[in-house]
Amino acid sequence: MIARIAWYVLVGFNCLTVAVLLVPLVVSVLVSFTPAEFVSLPETFSLRWYREFFGDWQWMESLSDSFVVAILTIIISVPIGTATAIAFTRYRFKWRAAASTVIMLPLFVPPVIIGLGSLTFHRAIGIWGTHFSIAVAHSLWAMPLVFIVLQSTLRRVDVSVEEAAAGLGASPVRVFFEITLPLVASGIFVGTLFAFIISMNDLIMALFLSTADIKTMPVVIWPQIRYLLTPIVAAASSVIIVITVGLLIVAARVTNIRRLADFRS
Amino acid sequence: MLASFGGVISRLGRDRLFLLLAPVVLFLLVFFLFPFVTLFRISFAVNEGGSGFGEGTLFYEAGTWTLANYIQFFTDRFFTDMALFTIQFGIMVGVIATFVSYLLAYQIYRSGPLMKSVLLLAVILPKFTNIIVLMYGLLVVFGRSGLVNDFLLWTGIINEPLQMLFNLFGVLLGETIIVMPYCVLVIVAVLHSIDDALLEAAEGLGASRARAFFEVTLPLSLPAVWVSLLLAFMWGVGAFASPYLLGNADLYTLSVEVDRQVNWRLNWAMGSTIAYVLMAMIIVLMYVYSRLQRESGARS
Numbered sequence: 001m002i003a004r005i006a007w008y009v010l011v012g013f014n015c016l017t018v019a020v021l022l023v024p025l026v027v028s029v030l031v032s033f034t035p036a037e038f039v040s041l042p043e044t045f046s047l048r049w050y051r052e053f054f055g056d057w058q059w060m061e062s063l064s065d066s067f068v069v070a071i072l073t074i075i076i077s078v079p080i081g082t083a084t085a086i087a088f089t090r091y092r093f094k095w096r097a098a099a100s101t102v103i104m105l106p107l108f109v110p111p112v113i114i115g116l117g118s119l120t121f122h123r124a125i126g127i128w129g130t131h132f133s134i135a136v137a138h139s140l141w142a143m144p145l146v147f148i149v150l151q152s153t154l155r156r157v158d159v160s161v162e163e164a165a166a167g168l169g170a171s172p173v174r175v176f177f178e179i180t181l182p183l184v185a186s187g188i189f190v191g192t193l194f195a196f197i198i199s200m201n202d203l204i205m206a207l208f209l210s211t212a213d214i215k216t217m218p219v220v221i222w223p224q225i226r227y228l229l230t231p232i233v234a235a236a237s238s239v240i241i242v243i244t245v246g247l248l249i250v251a252a253r254v255t256n257i258r259r260l261a262d263f264r265s
Numbered sequence: 266m267l268a269s270f271g272g273v274i275s276r277l278g279r280d281r282l283f284l285l286l287a288p289v290v291l292f293l294l295v296f297f298l299f300p301f302v303t304l305f306r307i308s309f310a311v312n313e314g315g316s317g318f319g320e321g322t323l324f325y326e327a328g329t330w331t332l333a334n335y336i337q338f339f340t341d342r343f344f345t346d347m348a349l350f351t352i353q354f355g356i357m358v359g360v361i362a363t364f365v366s367y368l369l370a371y372q373i374y375r376s377g378p379l380m381k382s383v384l385l386l387a388v389i390l391p392k393f394t395n396i397i398v399l400m401y402g403l404l405v406v407f408g409r410s411g412l413v414n415d416f417l418l419w420t421g422i423i424n425e426p427l428q429m430l431f432n433l434f435g436v437l438l439g440e441t442i443i444v445m446p447y448c449v450l451v452i453v454a455v456l457h458s459i460d461d462a463l464l465e466a467a468e469g470l471g472a473s474r475a476r477a478f479f480e481v482t483l484p485l486s487l488p489a490v491w492v493s494l495l496l497a498f499m500w501g502v503g504a505f506a507s508p509y510l511l512g513n514a515d516l517y518t519l520s521v522e523v524d525r526q527v528n529w530r531l532n533w534a535m536g537s538t539i540a541y542v543l544m545a546m547i548i549v550l551m552y553v554y555s556r557l558q559r560e561s562g563a564r565s
Binding site: 002003006010011013014017018020021022023024025026027028031039041076079080081083084086087091093101102103105106108109110111112113114116117118119120121122124136137139140143172197200201203204207208218221222225226229233234237240241244245248252 | 281282284285286288289292293296297299300301303304307365368369371372384386387388389390391393394395396397398399400401402403404405406412438442445473474475499502503505506509510520523524527528533536537540543544547551555
C-alpha cells in the first residue's frame, strides 16, 4: 500500500519534471505563431514572424552559414569517427582503454575552453573566419559521438561474416564496402544525424569563432534574446527545433531509441 | 575520402590498424592538443590593454612571459569569489540533477516499452535542441508575467508575481535541464543491468517492494549515482548559457567570465588564464571519474 502511494508520488513528481523539460520547447513554438508585436501566446494563428524571418537576408545568411558548417562537420567527423570505431572493434592493441578515454575527452571539456583555444590557434594558423574553422570545433564533439554510435553498431555485426567473405578471397576493401558498410549503414546514418544536430545547435563554440561575415543561427539569436525578446526569435528557434526534431524522428526510426540508453557493452 | 583510404589499406595490408587510427590521432593532435598549447602560452602573455579595435591592435602581447594573470586571478577577490561560486554551483547542480534524474530513471526502468520510449524521448529532446531555444522558453514560461506566474495569480495562491528568474533558482533550473539527459541515461543503463533474479529473490524471501528497493536496487545502482553526480558537477562547473541568461552578475561562473574577458574586454591573456584554472578543475574531476568508472567496471 505504502509502496503504491510512493509510486504515485514518484510518477507525479516525474510528470512535473517532464513538463519542465518539454513546456519551454512547446511554448517557443507557440509564441512564434503570434500576430502580436510582443512575446505572447497567440490568440489567432499568424505566420507573420515566419514571413519576417524568411524575408530577412541576415537571418537567411545565418541559416545558410549554419547549414554549411553542419555539413562540413559531417564531412570531417563521420569518416574519422567511423575509421576509429573500426580500429577499436576489429583490432586489439595496447592502451586501448586509455585511447578510448582520450577520444571522449573533448566531450568533457567546457565548450568555452574549446572555443577560446580554437580561436587563438585558428588565428595563429590562419583558418580563422572560415566555415571550416567552426566545423572543426564542432567536430571535436561530433566525432566522439559518431565513434560511440559506430562502435556499438559494429559490435553487433557478426565478425564471422566478414571473415567468411575474406576467406572466400574478397580483399579487405571489398569486405568493407560489400559486407561491413551495408551492415553498419544505419549506424553511420545516425552518426551523421548526430553530427548535424550537434553542429546546428551549438552556441558557445560558434560564439568565439564567428566573425562579422560568418555567423551561425544561434550566434545571431544570442544578442537578441539577451536584450530584446521579440517573437522573431521564437520563429527562428522553431525552425531549428523543426529541423532537429524531424531528424531525431528519422534517427529513432532507423535505430531503436531504447538502444541509446543501453550502453552496457 | 573513404575510397582513397580503402585503396591505401589494401596496398599496405598489415599497417591497416595504423591507417585506421592515423586520422583521429592527427585530428586530435592538431585541433585539440595544439589549441590547448596555444591557450597555455597566451595565459602567460602580457595583456596589452588595448581596445582590440583598429589597425594592428593585439589582444595580448606576443612573445612576453609573465605570471601576472595567474597572480591577479588568485589574489583578486572578484576572481576567487567567482571560482568558489563556480564550484558551489557545480555541487548544487550535481545534487539536484542526480536526485531528479534518479526518480525519472527509476520510472523509466519500471515502465513498459511504450512509456519507456516516450519518457526517454522527452529526456533526450531538450539535449538535442538549442540551449537558446530552451532558455527562451524558460524566459517565457517562468518570467515575471510568464505562464507559471499567471496561473498562480489566477488561482490566488500568490498575490504578487514570484521572481523565478535572474536569481539562483533560475540558473539552477536552466542548468539542471541541460545536464539531466546524461544523468538519466547513465542511471537507466545501470538500473537495467541489475539482475532481476536478485529482486525476485528478495521479494520471495518476504521483503516488501520498498525494502527490496532500499536493500537491493539502490545499493546496486550507487555507482551510477556517483557517475551522475560527477558528470553533472563537471558540466555545472563549465556552465555558460544558463548563468548568463537566467542569472545576474552575482551568479556568473568562470565560463561566463572567459567570454566577458575575451569578447568584451578583449583581454585574451586573462581569458586564457581563467580557462586554464577551469580546465585544471575539470581534469581533477575527470581523474576521479575514471577511477570511479574503473571501480564500478570491476564490480559488475
